[in-house]
Amino acid sequence: MMINCRKVLSPQGWLENQTICIDKGIITTIKPQTSDASGSKTVELLAPGFIDIQVNGGGGFLLNQQTDANAVEQIFYAHQRFGTTAMLPTLITDSEAKMQEATCAIAIARKSLPNAIVGVHFEGPWLSRARKGVHPERYIRAPKESELAMLRATGLGQVLVTLAPENVAPAVIRELVEDGIIVFLGHSAATAEQTCAALDAGATGFTHLFNAMSPMQSREPGMVGAALAAPNAYAGLIVDGYHVDPICCKVAARALGKERICLVTDAMALAASEATQMPFFETTITKSDNRLTTPDGTLAGSCLTMIDAVRNTVKHCNIALEDALYMASTTPATALDLQQSQGSIAVGQQANFVALDQQLQVTEVYQAGQPTFENSGA
Structure with a gap:
């Protein structure tokens, strides 16, 4: 051909x-x-085809709600129309039973789509209640050995877990990394010192930079400051015009460069869908002007697609098209250690x-x- x-x-x-x-x-x-x-x-x-390392749902499906292989495949197909050729379906903080269902669903879906469903992202449950966002507080907890074992299950591809380093010891992070699990930091109130300790233990990235993490201040750099100063870590960035101001996106691009920023969607079921409302645990998420919120106004993921993210990065952040495309493909491939086969x-x-x-x-x-x-x- x-x-x-x-x-x-x-x-x-x-x-x-x-x-x-x-x-x-x-x-x-x-x-x-x-x-x-x-x-x-x-x-x-x-x-290059886009690689989305944080996608909770799309096309009317949400992994937390339809936790089976068919839903995983439908989420992928919904985003594929917008340029995504590989993804990490992402499970938001939930019960241990739901985590187990997700591991089974991913393993089955990968049998038919191994180069598209390249792994799984567990965003939680080992997060900070103070920076939980829309993650259900009742499921936020410390790691259990049975949950750690799930991450090591065969057939899952690249496993990424987002955790709050103030609640997970560096020794646990080191153990996860030694087992081949990718550790990102997020939904955290950690100090810069705690963040750096997690990076020293092997964490390699940050989940949706700036959002749901301790901010940078003059004498308290927080997780944001540690992320921007980190010499080798990656950072996911939601460029939808709502999660992060374009000026902050420009700061991140200058600090980290195209080689370490991964454009992500953090997409919910309403992405790649005509629907404007969806149930979410005990609340409801509504789409208005392409902004997803709960009734109290809390941002609740996005309805982005990856081509939206690329266009917004070019239009609102004055970043060159080739750099935005790199952030949507090459950088996430490298962050997932897939650069030998995908991303360029x-x-x-x-x-x-x-x-x-x-x-x-x-x-x-x-x-x-x-x-x-x-x-x-x-």
């Missing part, structure tokens, strides 16, 4: 008038377009692409070289 591209984003930057050759779902050649490729598909702009358009990589027009509308999505979505109206 061949795809002609007027512009393609490669690890070396933009290349013009290229032909990408694909065999068995893998990129075999990237070369200047020649006349013998004139009959092949031509796209305006080709970028290069020989040997999986042929996961999103094709865009000049207005940054998704025109096609390719999964392992096969077209899975085509927007005839774009």
Whole structure:
């Protein structure tokens, strides 16, 4: 199979008038377009498929509520239309039984979609009640050995857990990391010292930077200050215009660079859906002007898609398109240690692409070289 591209984003930057050759779902050649490729598909702009490391739901499905393999697959397919070719379905703080259901659902879904459902993200339950956001307080708790064992279950792919370091000892973090589990920090009132101790123990990132974490102040750097100063850690960033002010997004981009910011959606069931309201534990989440809140006004995830996040990053944060696309694909692949197979358009990589027009509308999505979505109206 061949795809002609007027512009393609490669690890070396933009290349013009290229032909990408694909065999068995893998990129075999990237070369200047020649006349013998004139009959092949031509796209305006080709970028690596997006990788979302924090997606709670979409298309009317929420992992906490429909905790089965079909729901996992439907969440993926809802977001795939908007350029996502790999994701970590994310379970919000819930009961131990629900965590067990999620591990089973992910393991089953991965059997049919191993390169799309690349793992699972447990956002909690080992969080701070003071910075819980919409996470149900009754389920926030200290780690139990049975829960730690769930994270080590086979068949889950890349396992990421978000925890509050003031409530989880560095020794536990070190043990998780030694077992191959990715530890991000978030929903936390930790001091900068506690945060740095967790990083020293092996934590490698921060969940939705700035949101639900101790802020940076002149004499109390908090988790935000520690994150911005960390030399190697990654940070998820929700660029929807509501969670983080564009100025703060610019500060994060300057401090961390495109190599360490992962654009994330933190999407709920209302994302990629026409619905405007959904039940959530004992409350209700309502969508108004693309903002999700509970009745008391608390932000409750987002209805973002990854292409929304890219467009917002370019439009509102004045970040170059190639850098925004990098944050949506290459950086999350590296954060998940998947960079050898996903996250860039290069020989040997999986042929996961999103094709865009000049207005940054998704025109096609390719999964392992096969077209899975085509927007005839774009």
